[in-house]
Amino acid sequence: xxxxxxxxxxxxxxxxxxxxxxxxxxxxxxxxxxxxxxxxxxxxxxxxxxxxxxxxxxxxxxxxxxxxxxxxxxxxxxxxxxxxxxxxxxxxxxxxxxxxxxxxxxxxxxxxxxxxxxxxxxxxxxxxxxxxxxxxxxxxxxxxxxxxxxxxxx
Amino acid sequence: xxxxxxxxxxxxxxxxxxxxxxxxxxxxxxxxxxxxxxxxxxxxxxxxxxxxxxxxxxxxxxxxxxxxxxxxxxxxxxxxxxxxxxxxxxxxxxxxxxxxxxxxxxxxxxxxxxxxxxxxxxxxxxxxxxxxxxxxxxxxxxxxxxxxxxxxxx
DNA sequence: TTAAAACCTCAAGTTAAGTTAAGGTCAATA
DNA sequence: TATTGACCTTAACTTAACTTGAGGTTTTAA
Numbered sequence: 001x002x003x004x005x006x007x008x009x010x011x012x013x014x015x016x017x018x019x020x021x022x023x024x025x026x027x028x029x030x031x032x033x034x035x036x037x038x039x040x041x042x043x044x045x046x047x048x049x050x051x052x053x054x055x056x057x058x059x060x061x062x063x064x065x066x067x068x069x070x071x072x073x074x075x076x077x078x079x080x081x082x083x084x085x086x087x088x089x090x091x092x093x094x095x096x097x098x099x100x101x102x103x104x105x106x107x108x109x110x111x112x113x114x115x116x117x118x119x120x121x122x123x124x125x126x127x128x129x130x131x132x133x134x135x136x137x138x139x140x141x142x143x144x145x146x147x148x149x150x151x152x153x154x
Numbered sequence: 155x156x157x158x159x160x161x162x163x164x165x166x167x168x169x170x171x172x173x174x175x176x177x178x179x180x181x182x183x184x185x186x187x188x189x190x191x192x193x194x195x196x197x198x199x200x201x202x203x204x205x206x207x208x209x210x211x212x213x214x215x216x217x218x219x220x221x222x223x224x225x226x227x228x229x230x231x232x233x234x235x236x237x238x239x240x241x242x243x244x245x246x247x248x249x250x251x252x253x254x255x256x257x258x259x260x261x262x263x264x265x266x267x268x269x270x271x272x273x274x275x276x277x278x279x280x281x282x283x284x285x286x287x288x289x290x291x292x293x294x295x296x297x298x299x300x301x302x303x304x305x306x307x308x
Numbered sequence: 309t310t311a312a313a314a315c316c317t318c319a320a321g322t323t324a325a326g327t328t329a330a331g332g333t334c335a336a337t338a
Numbered sequence: 339t340a341t342t343g344a345c346c347t348t349a350a351c352t353t354a355a356c357t358t359g360a361g362g363t364t365t366t367a368a
Contacts, residue, residue, distance in 0.1 A: 016314060026315085027357060035355090045364045047315055066267055068222075071355070100268070107264045113220055114257045170344060180345085181327060189325090199334045201345055225325070 012049035015040070022058040037061060037075055053086050060095065067103050166203035169194070176212040191215060191229055207240050214249065221257050 019026045032038045033048075038057050040048040057078065064074045077098055081087045173180045186192045187202075192211050194202040211232065218228045231252055235241045 014314080025357075028355090030316090031356060043364095045315080047364070063267065065355095067264070103264060103268050107261060107268065110221070110257060110261045110264065113217065114254070114261065116217070168344080179327075182325090184346090185326060197334095199345080201334070219325095 011052055012041075012043070013052060013054070015048045015050070018050050018054055018058075022055055024058060024062075032058075032061070032071075035071060035075060037071065037078060051086065056087075056092065060092070064099060067099060068106060069099065069102065165206055166195075166197070167206060167208065169202045169204070172204050172208055172212075176209055178212060178216075186212075186215070186225075189225055189229060191225065191232060205240065210241075210246065214246070218253060221253060222260060223253065223256065 013021075015026050015029055019029055022029075024032075029038065029048075033040060038050070038054050040050050040054070043049055060078070061071070061074050064077070065071070077095055080094070080098075081091050167175075169180050169183055173183060178186075183192065183202075187194060192204070192208050194204050194208075197203050214232070215225070215228050218231070219225070223231075231249060234252075235245050235249070
């Protein structure tokens with residue numbers, strides 16, 4: 001009965017199933033685990049087993065990556081999820097708030113860039129110093145990260 | 155006099171100068187050259203010399219990268235610039251148009267993503283299949299590329 | 309029960325975009 | 339003229355995010 005209880009309260013998914021459901025490769029799941037992004041426990045035969053919420057974690061990782069967030073940052077944000085209990089709707093909600101802001105910034109950055117490309121690439125100013133498109137003071141976020149950024153002045 | 159003529163019509167910049175003006179390292183200029191993104195000729199002592207428009211090229215490369223465009227794509231787009239003559243304002247303008255579109259798409263993609271994060275991460279749907287945030291049919295561009303994308307269904 | 313399918317670990321390979329280092333030459337200047 | 343700073347080349351190293359492969363174990367299903 002304890003076993004059945006376990007089955008009911010926290011289904012144990014195999015790595016292959018999780019891979020299929022989430023669309024990532026088994027090797028990626030292993031990789032995420034070594035990076036501390038997801039967790040699993042082992043059965044008697046040393047095979048990985050997952051709680052279903054791993055699927056949501058993966059979805060979130062993917063979404064974050066699509067926003068240009070690195071795995072390292074994702075890890076840090078995921079670390080704010082409760083460790084002991086399965087995350088609730090509220091927990092996930094808090095996560096989304098964090099990224100919401102980053103995403104907004106990123107969009108704003110792209111839009112500034114767009115304006116510049118608009119007004120500048122074809123403008124004829126051949127000087128790097130004057131050309132606003134190459135204004136190094138505009139950069140993304142505090143700790144850069146992500147694909148989308150310009151360096152701070154060096 | 156021919157030499158002076160040359161000096162007047164196409165100043166020859168050293169790699170160090172270009173590096174300083176553009177804010178990239180000398181090694182990066184070498185690297186860009188091997189990748190076919192910029193060109194130079196050699197003086198008697200085998201040192202690189204550049205035409206001033208290399209500065210604009212570099213600015214454009216940087217801007218494109220900030221948009222999430224890969225060097226490979228940048229190369230292809232830069233290849234549409236005239237080979238023989240120094241690019242004109244019009245030439246650069248045409249370039250900017252190409253990326254304008256990509257940038258627009260990218261922004262739109264981010265905005266869709268934003269809406270999803272908004273409505274979905276905290277929504278409670280634990281299924282990858284139903285969860286719109288993990289909808290694999292939404293991806294960026296035809297040939298992916300760039301940091302920001304979701305895979306096509308595999 | 310036995311073969312195939314699914315897993316496991318660990319090491320090495322991959323791509324992008326550069327950077328660093330080593331060993332040697334060229335150019336500007338005191 | 340001599341020395342220092344700027345250049346040159348080639349090779350190897352770096353980081354992120356995975357993937358591939360080799361060699362071996364467990365599960366599952368006929």
